Every structure is written in C-alpha cells, then in structure tokens.
Amino acid sequence: MSNIKTIITGIQPTNKITLGNYFGAIKPLIKLQEKYHIYAFVADLHSITTTFDAKTLPNNIKNVILTYLSAGIDESKVKIFVQSEIPAHTELAHVLLCHTTIGELKRMTQFKDKSSKLSASNGTEYIPTGLLIYPTLMAADILLYDSDYVATGSDQKQHIELARNIANRFNNKYGKTFNVPEPLIPERGSRIMDLLDPSVKMSKSNKNEKGTIFLLDNPEVSIKKIMSAKTDSLNKVNFDVKNQPGVSNLLTIYSCLSNEKIETIVKKYEGKNYGEFKKDLASLLKQFLIEFQEKFNKNNKNFSKISKMLTTNTNKFNEIASKKIDEVYKKIGFR
Numbered sequence: 268m269s270n271i272k273t274i275i276t277g278i279q280p281t282n283k284i285t286l287g288n289y290f291g292a293i294k295p296l297i298k299l300q301e302k303y304h305i306y307a308f309v310a311d312l313h314s315i316t317t318t319f320d321a322k323t324l325p326n327n328i329k330n331v332i333l334t335y336l337s338a339g340i341d342e343s344k345v346k347i348f349v350q351s352e353i354p355a356h357t358e359l360a361h362v363l364l365c366h367t368t369i370g371e372l373k374r375m376t377q378f379k380d381k382s383s384k385l386s387a388s389n390g391t392e393y394i395p396t397g398l399l400i401y402p403t404l405m406a407a408d409i410l411l412y413d414s415d416y417v418a419t420g421s422d423q424k425q426h427i428e429l430a431r432n433i434a435n436r437f438n439n440k441y442g443k444t445f446n447v448p449e450p451l452i453p454e455r456g457s458r459i460m461d462l463l464d465p466s467v468k469m470s471k472s473n474k475n476e477k478g479t480i481f482l483l484d485n486p487e488v489s490i491k492k493i494m495s496a497k498t499d500s501l502n503k504v505n506f507d508v509k510n511q512p513g514v515s516n517l518l519t520i521y522s523c524l525s526n527e528k529i530e531t532i533v534k535k536y537e538g539k540n541y542g543e544f545k546k547d548l549a550s551l552l553k554q555f556l557i558e559f560q561e562k563f564n565k566n567n568k569n570f571s572k573i574s575k576m577l578t579t580n581t582n583k584f585n586e587i588a589s590k591k592i593d594e595v596y597k598k599i600g601f602r
Contacts, residue, residue: 274303274451275409276418277310277350280327281319282471284334286480286552290456290523291420297339299418299451305345306412306584307335312350312357312404316397317381332573334482337562342573348580350408355588359407362595363433364400366440371432372399376425406430411588413446421457422468424450441598456523462496465512483560486553493517493549504536504544514541517548524551 278284278292296305309331314324328349335347350356372378378401382394409417409430417427427450434445459469463478473479478496480489497513506529508515521544522529536544566573596602 272303272415273306273412274299274416274418275306275308275412275414275448277308277313277408278331278334279310279314280324280331281314282327283481283483284330285459285469285471286482286520287420287456287459287469288471289334289338289482290459290520291453292418293335293338293340294456294523295418295451295453296345300341300344303416305418306414307340307345307347308408309347309349310408313401316395316401329570330483332577333563333566333570336566336573337559342576346580346583348577348584352581353411353584353588355411355585355592356404356407358592359411359588359595360400360404362599363406363410363437364403366437367403367406367429367433369399371429372402375402375429377401377422402426402429403433406433409448410434410445411591412584413591414448415446416451417448418451419457421452424452444595444598455519455529459520459523460512460516462492462513462516465497465516480552482556483563484556486556486560489552489556490549493552494545496545498541498545502540504533504539504541506530506533517545521548521551524548524555 274296276292276296278288296307299305309328311324311328314327332347332349335345336342340347378399381398385393385395385398405423405426406429409427410433417423417430419427427448431447434447438444438447461467461469461473461478462480463475467473469479471479477492480492484492496517498517499511499513501511501514503511504514504518505511506515506518518529518532521527521532525532593602
C-alpha cells in the first residue's frame with residue numbers, strides 16, 4: 268500500500284474564477300502535486316445551492332477545468348473530475364445529513380452570513396435548503412475518498428471541522444469507516460480581500476466587480492483595478508492588517524505573485540509612495556494574466572483531448588466512490 272498522502276480540493280463553477288480562488292485553492296497544488304496524490308474536482312453541485320443560471324453553468328464548469336490545467340496543474344499527477352458525474356457524492360451526503368443536527372448547520376458562519384441577505388423587506392425568508400445543508404455535501408466530498416488533507420481557504424475551516432466531527436461520530440457509532448482529514452490552508456493568499464472594500468473577501472459574487480480581479484480579465488482592466496484599489500492616507504507601504512488593510516491586501520497579492528516574502532517587499536518600497544508600489548504590482552499582475560490566458564486559450568482549443576481524460580477519471584472515481592458507498596450502506600444496515 269502506498270504511503271503517499273491524499274489531498275482533495277474543489278472549486279465552485281459560479282461566475283468567473285478570481286485571483287483569490289487561484290491563490291487559495293489552485294496555486295498551492297502546484298508544489299504539493301510533487302509529493303501527494305491530489306484529487307481536484309469541479310464542485311458543480313455546490314453551485315446550485317443559491318441562485319444560478321443554467322445557461323452559463325456548463326461553460327463555467329469547463330472554465331474551472333481549464334483553469335486547473337492552465338495554472339500549472341499536471342493532469343498525470345492531479346486527478347480532475349466533475350462532482351455531479353459521481354452520484355455517490357449525493358448518496359453519501361444524505362447519509363451524513365441524517366447524522367448531523369440542524370443546530371450544527373445553523374451555526375455555520377457562511378450560512379448565517381449568506382442567509383441574512385436572503386430576506387424580503389417584510390421579513391419573509393427565501394433561504395434555499397441547499398444553502399443550509401451545503402456543509403454535509405462538502406463533508407461527503409471529503410470523506411468519500413478517505414482524504415488525509417483538504418486544501419482550502421481559511422473561510423472554509425469551520426466546514427472542515429464539521430466534516431471531521433461527522434466522521435468521528437459515524438466511526439464511533441458504526442466502526443472505523445472514514446478517514447478524519449486535516450485542513451490544509453496556505454500560509455499566504457488563503458484570504459484575498461476586495462480591492463475596494465478590504466473588510467470583505469474578494470468574491471465572484473461581489474456586486475461591484477471593480478474590487479475583484481478575475482483570471483480572464485483583460486490585463487489592461489486589471490491594471491486599472493489595482494491602481495484604483497483602496498489604500499489610506501499614510502502613504503507608507505507597510506503590512507498592518509488592522510490599521511492598513513488595503514495596503515496589506517495588496518502586499519499579500521504582490522507576495523503571492525512574486526513568491527517574495529512580505530517583509531522583503533516592504534523593505535523594497537521603504538520611503539516610496541503608493542503610486543510606485545501599485546504600478547509595479549499592476550505590471551506583475553499583467554504579466555501573470557497574459558501568461559495564464561495564453562495557456563488557457565491553448566487548452567481550450569485542445570479540449571477534446573481533455574474531455575477524454577475527464578471520462579477516464581470519471582470512471583475511476585465512480586469505481587472508488589461506489590466501494591465506499593457500499594461499505595457505508597452495509598454499516599448502517601442496508602444491503
């Protein structure tokens with residue numbers, strides 16, 4: 268049996284992929300793929316837990332796959348698949364839901380944040396049930412493949428803890444069934460903030476797209492977004508999240524793009540103004556986007572070959588997942 272550990276991660280195909288998605292969920296995999304078995308999936312089932320557009324969803328799914336490959340993921344080392352192509356995800360999610368309490372789900376910070384925005388002026392709530400039970404589907408994604416680690420952003424840590432609790436609860440009741448994974452959160456870039464409002468995370472769903480860098484942005488547009496990013500009146504390039512959140516966010520982006528330590532960057536711009544710092548960061552970002560988009564367009568032209576790889580992976584993961592579902596069903600008294 269192989270002693271190589273397994274990492275699982277997923278990206279939702281909602282809207283366009285952001286720079287924050289890349290830093291938090293994709294870039295860390297490039298180094299990790301040399302030492303681990305990695306399963307990277309398109310979390311399309313998660314994308315319908317809130318309002319979605321059925322017409323754009325297929326292209327969004329395709330774009331996530333292209334993004335994985337264009338960012339430097341090696342398909343021979345990282346196995347990519349689409350979540351909805353593996354029925355066992357929803358089968359296991361139901362079993363895990365029956366071993367989870369409503370109280371646990373309602374305590375999830377993301378549920379509270381998102382559901383608070385889904386009420387009419389008269390107090391009527393329009394909260395999709397899928398939003399509430401989202402964490403049990405995520406737990407199924409993780410536990411189905413006996414993952415050792417879950418590569419994710421810091422905002423998902425609470426969901427990972429719930430998955431661990433469910434796994435332990437199930438194991439204690441029926442005997443060892445699931446591996447209990449650990450979260451794998453990158454030291455930097457796990458939480459990139461909005462350029463215009465650094466108090467909130469950079470997100471695909473933010474209403475004002477001027478605060479979000481998308482990987483398929485026109486590079487010239489991205490330059491304007493960086494140059495317009497909120498800073499402060501101190502005009503001192505310094506990493507201080509509490510007092511200088513905007514500049515600190517830009518420093519994090521610079522660090523992730525250049526692979527330089529934040530302290531090194533701060534020293535480099537000692538005595539220099541924000542304009543010079545932003546200009547260099549914009550240039551760095553522009554070059555990154557140009558190179559990424561060239562690879563993206565090349566992969567898009569060769570998607571028929573990629574489709575064959577996906578079919579092979581789908582068959583493999585259906586086989587793995589079916590064995591786990593069979594084990595779970597036997598443990599709870601089915602079959």
